[in-house]
Amino acid sequence: METHEAILIKQGAEARVYKMPFGEGRCAIVKERFKKAYRHPVLDEKLTARRVIQEARCLQRLRRAGVDTPTVYMVDTPNSLIYMEYVDGSSVRDYINSRAPMNDDDERLLAQSIGKSLAVMHDLDIVHGDLTTSNMIVREGSQSLVLIDFGLSMVSSMVEDKAVDLYVLERAMISTHPDTEGMFQCILDTYGKSSKGGKAVRKKLEEVRRRGRKRTAFG
Structure with a gap:
């Protein structure tokens, strides 16, 4: 190059x-x-x-x-x-931080966009591997949500892999954006309604969360 x-x-x-x-x-x-x-x-x-x-x-x-x-x-x-x-816009991380606290409508629309995009992604059996708000961009002008950085992605139909994808995003949001539990819940609700396998993935997410809490408690 x-x-x-x-x-x-x-x-x-x-x-x-x-x-x-x-x-x-x-x-x-x-x-x-x-x-x-x-x-x-x-x-x-x-x-x-x-x-x-x-x-x-x-x-x-x-x-x-x-x-x-x-x-x-x-x-x-x-x-x-x-x-x-080259996508002209702001990372979702910067977008949330610059508007904190976000008004309810903006937060809901952003969460729904994320949930719908992740539902399509998982229905294609694509697992991102590094879901964070830094790997999503709000496109300038259209406000469209852009998913980026698929360097750790894989093709998998396993419910476990998709649940871990969502768990990674949840942990990233908790550590980067305090008080966004409601926003993540909206992402999950939209994902569940939009994805063909959303119900099974959300059920598996509960298992992944329990394992994560045990690791945190016992080291």
Whole structure:
């Protein structure tokens, strides 16, 4: 990747994320997955390529199903790069914090958008793997909810995996956004009504919560 016009905007454990010009009058996000020095080079290349392809496919499947995700422009598998749409907007984390305390209508509409998007995602058997309010964006202008960062995603029909996805989001909201229990409940209610398997996932979520409380209590 030519990096002289690229600006590093995020570096995580798995990837670097850059913003750069792409075509005439638009920008792209470029996600570059790291090589893992501790793995055999051939195995690392295969696993990394699989991850890159998996993330791009998840984004495209969700978009075809009506969930707002960044448009994938190009996938460069040999160099572990995904070029995708730069979404102009605020992360849901910043959106909530900038409006705290949120009025009831805004909170309800945002929670319903999240619940509906997650319901479609799970009905496609896509598990995000890192659901936080930092991995959702409120698109500027349209206020559409955009799901991002599917680097840890997987395809799974298991109710357990989907329940853990929701549990991760619940814990993230509790730690990042105090007093949003009602908002998360609205997300769950909307999810339950919108997802074909929502009832089973919500029942499994109760089991996951109990296990989480035991781990917290006993270390």
